[in-house]
Amino acid sequence: MMGNRSVSGLFAIALFCLVVAAQPSRADNTLVTDISSHLISVTSDFTGTDLLLFGTVTSSEGSLPADKGDIIVVVRGPKKNVTVRKKERVAGIWVNTRAIEIAKVPGFYAVASNRPVTDISSTGTLERLKIGQHRLSLSAKTTPLDVQDFRQAIVRQQEEVQLYTSNQSAVYFLGTSLFRTSIHFPANVPVGNYVAEVYLFQDGELVSAQTSPLFIKKFGIGRRIFDFAQSYPTLHGIAAIIFALIAGWIASALFRKD
Amino acid sequence: MPVYLPIAEISVNLFLILGMGGAVGLLSGMFGVGGGFLMTPLLIFIGIPPAVAVATGANQLVAASVSGVLAHWRRGNVDFKMGTVLLVGGIFGSGLGTWIFALLKDAGQVDLLISLSYVLFLGVIGGLMLVESVGALLRSHKGTVKRKKLHQHYWIHGLPFKMRFRKSKLYISALLPLVLGFFVGVLSAIMGVGGGFVMVPAMIYLMGMPTSVVIGTSLFQIIFVTANVTLLHSMTTQTVDVLLALLLMSSAVIGAQLGTRIGAKMKGEQLRSLLGLMVLLVCAKLAFDLILTPDDLFSFRLLEGVN
Numbered sequence: 102m103m104g105n106r107s108v109s110g111l112f113a114i115a116l117f118c119l120v121v122a123a124q125p126s127r128a129d130n131t132l133v134t135d136i137s138s139h140l141i142s143v144t145s146d147f148t149g150t151d152l153l154l155f156g157t158v159t160s161s162e163g164s165l166p167a168d169k170g171d172i173i174v175v176v177r178g179p180k181k182n183v184t185v186r187k188k189e190r191v192a193g194i195w196v197n198t199r200a201i202e203i204a205k206v207p208g209f210y211a212v213a214s215n216r217p218v219t220d221i222s223s224t225g226t227l228e229r230l231k232i233g234q235h236r237l238s239l240s241a242k243t244t245p246l247d248v249q250d251f252r253q254a255i256v257r258q259q260e261e262v263q264l265y266t267s268n269q270s271a272v273y274f275l276g277t278s279l280f281r282t283s284i285h286f287p288a289n290v291p292v293g294n295y296v297a298e299v300y301l302f303q304d305g306e307l308v309s310a311q312t313s314p315l316f317i318k319k320f321g322i323g324r325r326i327f328d329f330a331q332s333y334p335t336l337h338g339i340a341a342i343i344f345a346l347i348a349g350w351i352a353s354a355l356f357r358k359d
Numbered sequence: 360m361p362v363y364l365p366i367a368e369i370s371v372n373l374f375l376i377l378g379m380g381g382a383v384g385l386l387s388g389m390f391g392v393g394g395g396f397l398m399t400p401l402l403i404f405i406g407i408p409p410a411v412a413v414a415t416g417a418n419q420l421v422a423a424s425v426s427g428v429l430a431h432w433r434r435g436n437v438d439f440k441m442g443t444v445l446l447v448g449g450i451f452g453s454g455l456g457t458w459i460f461a462l463l464k465d466a467g468q469v470d471l472l473i474s475l476s477y478v479l480f481l482g483v484i485g486g487l488m489l490v491e492s493v494g495a496l497l498r499s500h501k502g503t504v505k506r507k508k509l510h511q512h513y514w515i516h517g518l519p520f521k522m523r524f525r526k527s528k529l530y531i532s533a534l535l536p537l538v539l540g541f542f543v544g545v546l547s548a549i550m551g552v553g554g555g556f557v558m559v560p561a562m563i564y565l566m567g568m569p570t571s572v573v574i575g576t577s578l579f580q581i582i583f584v585t586a587n588v589t590l591l592h593s594m595t596t597q598t599v600d601v602l603l604a605l606l607l608m609s610s611a612v613i614g615a616q617l618g619t620r621i622g623a624k625m626k627g628e629q630l631r632s633l634l635g636l637m638v639l640l641v642c643a644k645l646a647f648d649l650i651l652t653p654d655d656l657f658s659f660r661l662l663e664g665v666n
Contacts, residue, residue, distance in 0.1 A: 147363040148370055185659040194649040196471055254657030288361065288370030323365035323602070330366060330597045338593025341418045341601050342586045345608060349425025352612030
């Protein structure tokens with residue numbers, strides 16, 4: 102399915118090439134973007150996947166832009182509330198002593214750009230658009246002095262498992278107006294509703310933005326097992342026990358030596 | 360070869376899971392312990408969420424224990440009467456244990472208490488077993504085997520409600536296995552294990568059961584305890600990953616069969632000293648984790664979705 106999408110993606114790129122091969126213009130530039138797939142299916146052999154993000158910069162008359170500007174791509178995953186705990190040494194052993202609840206932590210966050218984001222725009226603008234994993238608005242329920250340490254712990258640990266990334270592959274321009282990048286989703290990617298955002302900057306100013314929804318869902322036998330476990334928990338438990346009894350009996354029967 | 364686990368929601372290597380199941384199964388067949396105290400930490404170590412690891416571990420133990428019990432039963436090494444009395448105690452005990460677990464969870468210190476109880480019980484039991492069995496091995500090497508009485512008489516044997524357990528060659532108070540079962544039930548609910556590593560030594564040293572009968576009887580009891588845990592977790596937290604459990608089972612039951620054969624060829628003292636050593640190693644690992652400065656002082660856990 103991804104293969105087909107990629108092929109149609111390439112067709113789209115080719116089409117844009119034809120459409121935008123026109124006169125340059127001075128007017129404000131706009132964006133046309135798409136992603137190679139709006140639905141990523143997590144099946145029992147899911148090992149992660151790459152998403153192709155592409156688009157073109159056009160002037161308002163649909164002609165080739167004089168200055169193509171800068172592109173920043175952000176993919177955000179479903180948000181969850183988390184509890185962050187901190188350990189301290191108590192009587193020789195490490196014990197969770199403090200806990201802070203932090204709201205709306207994205208389960209996935211990837212940013213890609215054609216040059217470092219801090220070169221593209223001011224920190225104020227980046228801060229406002231929440232571009233860069235250290236600029237996410239992780240709001241804590243309680244705010245002690247070291248709340249920043251708790252926020253950074255989330256970002257650090259999500260980076261370690263590749264769920265927060267920046268510039269895994271940079272955005273690059275093909276010719277004067279086409280651009281593309283790919284975002285990798287690892288196998289441990291959380292399922293849910295995602296959003297892919299593309300920002301166009303010109304001289305540090307945001308001139309255009311596009312968002313596309315993206316869904317990551319479980320499919321196939323895994324999906325059916327998950328749904329069954331959620332809808333019929335008692336039956337699921339009994340089934341699990343029966344499976345285990347049968348497996349144990351079969352093994353014993355197979356190994357019986359007489 | 361990667362496999363995506365539907366409940367754990369991560370992708371794991373098929374052969375890693377099969378290998379782990381086989382290795383733990385082998386040990387469980389040899390020693391008659393369910394192996395939960397090895398399996399659960401191993402699953403967490405490879406990245407399975409702890410709640411899924413505990414619940415799925417219990418489900419897998421059902422299969423391993425069934426296969427083990429059938430092998431022991433054919434050799435006539437299961438005391439069903441003793442097992443049933445232990446089980447009655449175990450059911451009440453796991454009820455109390457589940458309640459304590461919920462209390463600790465609210466207090467936010469459940470991980471620490473699990474670790475501490477592991478270190479305490481594994482340390483004491485492993486230490487006792489190792490000292491006793493190495494002593495027995497040394498004596499048998501010197502050839503100065505003391506003529507043992509069938510079993511020794513303590514105050515325990517003066518308790519009322521005496522019952523005859525023919526298979527175990529015991530005439531003791533039914534209160535003893537009932538209380539033992541209850542106590543192990545509490546522990547298994549808190550620690551998320553079958554409790555064989557507590558049950559086996561207690562049956563040998565506390566009740567004076569013959570080692571040959573102990574393993575089969577303990578496994579018999581573990582089937583019901585772990586089935587109960589599987590059902591409870593499935594109903595309350597939906598964390599039993601059937602696919603993961605099936606993968607673990609398919610290799611663990613084979614491992615357990617091999618283990619039972621190896622175990623049957625070994626002397627009781629050798630088995631007990633090896634088990635004691637293994638228990639102490641797990642204990643040492645957990646104790647170091649509590650004492651050593653962790654790589655990251657912070658940890659975070661997802662709460663309910665808000666999207």
